[in-house]
Amino acid sequence: MINVDRKLVEVCYTPGQYALYKGDFDIVVVIDVLRATSAMTTALHYGVEKIIPVATLEEAIDYKAKGFIVGAERDGQVVDGFDFGNSPYVYIDNDMRGKTVVLTTTNGTKAIDIAKNDATIVIGCLNNLQHLCDWLIKQHKNTLILASGWKDKVNLEDTICGGAIADILIESRKFRANEDSTVAAKFIYKSAKEHLWSFLRASSHRRRLIHLKIQKDVKYCLTSNTVPCIPILRNGALVKLEE
């Protein structure tokens, strides 16, 4: 396996650092484990036809005025005047098969927005971890994992998920990492993987979410390999990748 053409896989911790990484990547995997990308993956798996991610509340309001189903979350809560936020259970408990949904969230939809013109955008989370990695390995292209973070600061659960994807890709021996951010994310993932739930007690983000009484969502989002679906951005909307 010496001299194999290893592609790059790197982890960028926040949208604010994206400009330092962009340029070298064919695929960008956007992650917002709690809860935007877990919800998007779940929605498309359970039959939502497409999701239009928008970065601002203004855009979301415009879509609502046009009659779309619109979800809007800020700081972990449903924004007043909208039907739902970013709970994955919204899509399991309500039949939205065949529908188009517009969604804006605190961090995740912004990360999609900044990278959308630079590369193929797919959506990652713990729910689709292995399924996504199998696909990425098959593509064998330079891949950037863009964590959404929390208001441009690092968050633990996205870093762990990014580290998990990087670890699986590197273990395939078809990818390599150059950046210390990637190496550090891998180490955090390896420290955490046997006891993700207790590990994330230390996470400020999880503490915020417990405060918001959404433990059921958090447990759902922290469970790996439950949803074999990869959302991909096409013409401004996320659709289920048909393989």
Next chain:
Amino acid sequence: MINVDRKLVEVCYTPGQYALYKGDFDIVVVIDVLRATSAMTTALHYGVEKIIPVATLEEAIDYKAKGFIVGAERDGQVVDGFDFGNSPYVYIDNDMRGKTVVLTTTNGTKAIDIAKNDATIVIGCLNNLQHLCDWLIKQHKNTLILASGWKDKVNLEDTICGGAIADILIESRKFRANEDSTVAAKFIYKSAKEHLWSFLRASSHRRRLIHLKIQKDVKYCLTSNTVPCIPILRNGALVKLEE
């Protein structure tokens, strides 16, 4: 110990993220383990009277024209026309007792520059780890550890050193952390601490430095608790803190 007034200790990974953290902190610890802050600590311990950190090469050139001893490093190498870069051994091997030294480096002096008007600035590295932590615990003030990173990206050795300081302060039960960046840095430190040298083989920064044939410097900088000296910024110059 319940209800003790715990102060904040947080780790910011790069100067580029400093604006997201600033404001809440009385003390900022600037770290650039390989090699700027290790060299500064060593220099003051071995008798240099003061170090004037400057952010740009232009300022360094001005000082040189005025007759100062000036060190300048960019991308791990001594800049043409200057006497030395940021090797700690410069200060051990050459007697600079009582001298004033001007220094500019790729990352470390910039980190000092952006924080200097907001808080008391002290210098941290692995060489002064426990000594610095003892002092920080005695001060018992909100403390930000500002890693210099590498050109605004995360680097592993500064994150580990930041995690070590945070861990020691939190273990004293007089400090607490709110940010996931701090929690993650602590976990990386705990993964790394028994085998720092082999761990940092994974570091891109260390690979760069091996390429530059400065292994001796790297070993020096990665050795904890060898230099009981805390540089502190006073009137624009780093001097040894007299306790």
